[in-house]
Amino acid sequence: MAPLTLYVSPLSAPCRLVRLVAGIVGVDLKIVNVNDLAKDLKTPEMLKKNPQHTVPTLDDNGVYNAESRAIAMYLISKYGKNDALYPKDVNRRVLVDQRLFFDQDFYSRIVSVFVTPKFLRKQTDPSSIVKVNDGLESLNRMLEGKQWLAGDNINLADYAVAIxxxxxxxVPESGIVPTKHPNIKEWLHRVESSTPKYMELLKTFREGVQELLKKFKQ
Ligand SMILES: N[C@@H](CCC(=O)N[C@@H](CS)C(=O)NCC(=O)O)C(=O)O
Structure with a gap:
């Protein structure tokens, strides 16, 4: 079987989630970096694979998939040696799904805070900052008295939200500080110290961001 192809953008958080899960599950990926997101994802060939023209996009030998959380669920369900990352039992899965849908909305809120000043050079709408802080308060409540976000072990929900x-x-200038919330701070520490691959990918992201910011300044 040919390796699975994952189309990515190097600094993209959703792409990092898929790479992390593939690494944990033990799936080899052929990584294709998409240079120009606005153009290269809109060719007829790519739109057939992903009509939404987003990365990550997965091509598993003709089975196409988009949306990072959906791709992660697919990889775990198809290639995982067990269901620890995404439980098969509906009574356990229900909370993981809830957290993943929370994450989908939460990440959109986060995007509107960092994309505007960094990439469009416009000021962030203050209401976007309020929405992210509201999401952080929700997250802090979800973690009250809990080690992990959705069950007794670290799973897809923890990785998705942490990423x-x-x-x-x-955007330090936004004043948003997730670790100001004690439950989030302790949980993030647990996520980071439990999974070397998570830290490896985070380090690459941080180095890439520094490079990009240098380019922007020049
Ligand atoms: N909900 C999607 C979000 C993916 C996303 O927004 N990807 C961005 C890069 S981080 C992208 O592909 N942008 C190009 C476009 O929308 O045309 C997911 O989780 O996969």
């Missing part, structure tokens, strides 16, 4: 938080580092 979604990382672009906030790009």
């Amino acid at each position: 979604s938080l990382t672009p906030i580092e790009l």
Whole structure:
């Protein structure tokens, strides 16, 4: 079987989630970096694979998939040696799904805070900052008295939400500080110290961001 092809953008948080899950599950990926997101994802060939023209896009030998969380669920369900990352039991899965849908919305809120000043050079709408802080308060409540976000072990929900938080580092001027919330701070520490691959990918992201910011300054 040919390796699975994953189309990515190097600094993209959703792409990082898929790469992390593939690494944990043990799936080899052929990584294709998409240079020009606005153009290269809109060719007829790519639109057939992903009509939404987004990365990550997966091509598993003709089975196409988009949306990072959906791709992660697919990889775990198809290639995982067990269901620890995404439980098969509906009574356990229900909370993981809830957190993943929370994450989908939360990440959109986060995008509107970091994309505007960094990439469009416009000021962030203050209401976007309020929405991210509201999401952080919800997250802090979800973690009250809990080690992990959705069950007794670290799983897809923890990785998805933790990765979604990382672009906030790009905009310290927003005043948003996830670790100001004690439950989030302790949980993030647990996620980071439990999974070397998570830290490896985070380090690459941070180095890439520094490079990009240098280019922007020049
Ligand atoms: N909900 C999607 C979001 C993906 C996304 O927004 N990807 C961005 C890069 S981080 C992208 O492909 N932008 C190009 C476009 O929308 O045309 C997911 O989780 O996969």
